[in-house]
Amino acid sequence: MDLSCSDQSDHPSRRRALAVATGLAAGALLPPAAATPSAAAPATGPAGAAAASYTNPVIWQDFADLDVIRVGDTYYASASTMHYSPGAPVLRSYDLVNWEIAGHSVPVLDFGAKYDLNGARGYVRGIWASSLAYRPSNRTFYWLGQIDFARTYIYTATAVEGPWNRLTTLSTPYYDAGLLVDTDDTLYVAYGNTTIHVAQLSPDGRTQVRTQQVFTTPSSVGTLEGSRFYKINGQYYIFLTRPANGQYILKSSSGPFGPYTMRQVLLDLPGPIPGGGVPHQGGLVRTQNGAWYYLAFVDAYPGGRVPALAPVSWTSDGWPVVQLVNGAWGTSYPSPAVPPPPRQVTPMTGVDTFDGTTLSPRWEWNHNPDNTKWSAGNGLTLRTATVTDDLYGARNTLTHRIQGPTSTATVQLDHSAMRDGDRAGLALLRDSSAWIGLKRDGGVTRVVMVSGLTMDGNWNTTGTGTDLASAPVSGSRIWLRANADIRPGGPRPGRFSYSTDGITFTRLGPDFSLGNDWRFFMGYRFALFNHATRALGGAVRVTRFELSTP
Structure with a gap:
């Protein structure tokens, strides 16, 4: 399953007009999807009754920089938490619409004394956009994220509820990273701001084998970051955000190290929350029946950055297209067609x-x-x-x-x-x-x-x-x-x-x-x-x- 991580911060080098983070997930290790997936159909809701449609935002709480994946019949998402502890919550859903908080990938922010609020403080540091992935070969979840522009940390667990344990610390800070588990079980990371790199990790995920620059953002576009990394139908994709009003995607037919070509996915698209921002910096995920969805977030302060979901189709030459409603990200769409949930998720209220x-x-x-x-x-x-x-x-x-x-x-x-x-x-x-x-x-x-x-x-x-x-x-x-x-x-x-x-x-x-x-x-x-x-x-x-x- 491919995924990636993305994050945002007020670091001086990021001039984000309204920074927002994202999450992604696709299924490199899932069966390949058709070039144009089937349309979304009614799903079974949390109470067991057929739900004809859903309303955005799907979660009206602050979950930014989402990375989203599917493992079997269950969907998972990870989000930024900055200075809050435990960090990197893992959300769980059976239908992409109704979500619960299942656990946290980072049990304690043991990245320095400032995170203890004991003589120092780490406000707006800590867990930024990060990546959540599942590796079928060892039935293990992986969380990857950089801290303080200094190091990258990887945590693993066999169940999202935990326990989560630190696997390794890497000296390269993979900024706004997206982790991809390739179909041959190789681990790759896409990361960077404007200049995008791809790194290959060792088979055990503990060290970096190589890293290479694969793309430089054209000046006409500006800043791209928030990588999410996918392999879909043999093609490699890096999903990137332009903070805080655009989404772009890179595609390579020649392997994870490119070369890549770029296409705009959305720019200045009206969002589903009145007074809110443009949906962006999110992840792609494929349902069991081959339909694709984009889970993005919307700047909606003072409440934060909240998740919105839209169906995605694919052009005949392999580019994603967000399905719009009257030229905007819809406030309502047909519910995803998924199997009945095994249980009702735990309410967030x-x-x-x-x-x-x-x-x-x-x-x-x-x-x-x-x-x-x-x-x-x-x-x-x-x-x-x-x-x-x-x-x-x-x-x-x-x-x-x-x-x-x-x-x-x-x-x-x-x-x-x-x-x-x-x-x-x-x-x-x-x-x-x-x-x-x-x-x-x-x-x-x-x-x-x-x-x-x-x-x-x-x-x-x-x-x-x-x-x-x-x-x-x-x-x-x-x-x-x-x-x-x-x-x-x-x-x-x-x-x-x-x-x-x-x-x-x-x-x-x-x-x-x-x-x-x-x-x-x-x-x-x-x-x-x-x-x-x-x-x-x-x-x-x-x-x-x-x-x-x-």
Whole structure:
């Protein structure tokens, strides 16, 4: 099965007007498809009933730089997570439309002290566009990605749920790489920005055998990156994005090292999200019956970069064509024709009571956590892990993606073990943030709405927040609620409220305007936090978290 990786960042050499990442997957190791695949037909939906059509975006959550593959009757996708840990989530689907989070390819960001948020910080570093592949010869999944423009890491697992283990570290940083498992089991990597290279790996995947430049992007096109690497009907393809408004593809009939010819796939194509960007930087994948699809992402800040799916046909001379609806990427298409799913996927919304001792894969920490300062089982206990007045510098902040177009997070919190100086609550977290939560000072606990938490372009804190509203609270339990409207074309308000009985909620503070600048790359997240401003020792217990939609 061929795949590739792609990523985006604000590295100075990338002048991305609205950078977005991608993912790809095709099936070099799957039976060859016909030149023109059959049209998409109704599929069986998650509840077992025939679904005549699907609506874009297929996932209205922040999953960028997607690489997508099929293994048997199951589809998998990988996405960028930057500074969040664990990194590189693996999504799973049986129909390309309904997805769940199955695990993470990178269990911990052990790439340097800055990822521990302990004296340094790794915001907007870490897991960029990366590649997910499956190697049938050893029945193993491979994840490949470069970190900090310095090294490339490869992780492997026999099941996407894990355990994932590091296979090797390569000294060549394969930027925006795509991994291809060729039909003869050889491993190739396509990578680069504007100048595209192909590398061949050793049979065990641990070392580089050779690397060669295979293409230079014409100046008339500009920047191409986000490689996805495929072998389809004996031809080699490198799928490339022009950030953030185009998609191109290279084709070679002479082997993986070229020469390659280029064709435009899309440019300035209207997308399916009002106010959002052009679908791009995604991957190709083939269904069991030979139909092809393109899973791209759409810039949709403040929510992030969200996946959209469109069918693809092929010209008689072997070039992909995205199927449009009235000249645009469709908001709706006929559902893929696939076998009935073996089960319903786990929803990305709903209730979590943290009953198990491990967290579900829907959760990711802001940087690596201090694992001695939290526990799960009969609720989530967050003990203070950092003494700071800066939420951006506090360890053990636990994040959850926001569901679009609007959604609400409601948290039940036991604050009886808070200590003086502690701050705990529920945030709308990004480079401009706000939160509702508790401040305990002088033995008195208040519920507060805080805004004005800000970062500069180097992700250094420029504002630690100002109280905009507060109220006294008593007892040991409180319900905190944050509502986020992440429609990119609208006013983008965030609203906070609280309750002392879990039934009647009281608004607290004014609307918070969610920022929509792209340069932080990741979208807003709901975030649970507890940090000290005076001394460690306090704790809170989250007994229930619910993500709901209207």
